[in-house]
Amino acid sequence: MSLVVVGAPGDRRPALFAAACRAAGLPEPRLIAWTDVLRGAPLALEAGDLVRVDSPGGDPETDVLLRGPGEPARVGGGARWYRTFTAALRRLSAAVSQAGARLLGDVEEIAVMFDKRLAHARLLAAGVPVPVALPGVDGYTALRSRMDETGERRVFVKPAHGSSASGVVALQTAPGRVRAVTSAFMAGDRLVNALRVRSYASEEEVAALIGLLAPDGLHVERWLPKATLDGRVFDLRVVVIGGEPTHAVARTSRTPMTNLHLGGARGDLGAVQRALGEDGWRRALDVCARAASCFPGSLMVGVDLLVGAGLKRFAVCEVNAFGDLLPGLTGLPGGPAEGIDTYAAQVRASLPGIRCTT
Known part of the structure; x- marks a missing residue:
């Protein structure tokens, strides 16, 4: 048996997973580059291989193959990215099956997690608490119409296939006023990701912002007020x-x-744990476990949990197929991953009997 990681050469995740394997006394995993998968190149797979699918992010060449040529920091191209990515996942799954290898994750579940509309619908159907969604938004006019119909004055507008908050807009409205907070910088007729959150406060600017995001598909949710900790949400x-x-x-x-x-x-x-109390913390973790159970073929699910103001309500706002990049973070005390990081915990969970250290 050999371990294989499908990943982007510029991404940290394959290296961190490889380090976890070495710490467990396992051979170095072989790396198959996403560029090879996306180009349809023959993949070096053998019978019995265990194949981990990792993020395709962090590599400019991979980004070009997924979204097409353009500035890596640009916002947009998510619809093309998603079509290309999911087609590559299907080809990878077929190649793994043909070789007699085995995937350490379900590619169809990865595809659902990368469509915020599908993921939200799956969670809602399973009774997992999620923010109320406003469907059918394809532009600014439709957005304001849906908000008026539902009485919403604060919403999050998210690209359907985005990640890392790329293109996410926190929108507030009031009679005669509008304010959009986002990390997307409008440079003429295009959007660019910035490392600084900014605000747009004119109707014209906000309409243009939403108009630039809309062609790739939008997912709109009620903005739930978050709890605060030392004056910070x-x-x-x-x-x-x-x-x-x-x-x-x-x-x-x-x-x-x-x-x-x-x-x-x-x-x-x-x-946070002290503020929630033992029962509140248990309920928070239970919501996350319920969200992950909607993806039973996925060894790991990263769950973004909203804690409502007042510390009584919880809602899942995102599920992440590659949400394990938390360097240096060890597991919860008393849990099965106490003392080890997210990658060592996945090695232990996928290969019972393996002893993992950090």
């Missing part, structure tokens, strides 16, 4: 491995976006 990224929540990080921010690369910071998880 927060949410939780909880990693669920083998059906059990193993790792968690509190993400805090002074803006609606808590992503760490947009100025968010890791908060005091212990303070």
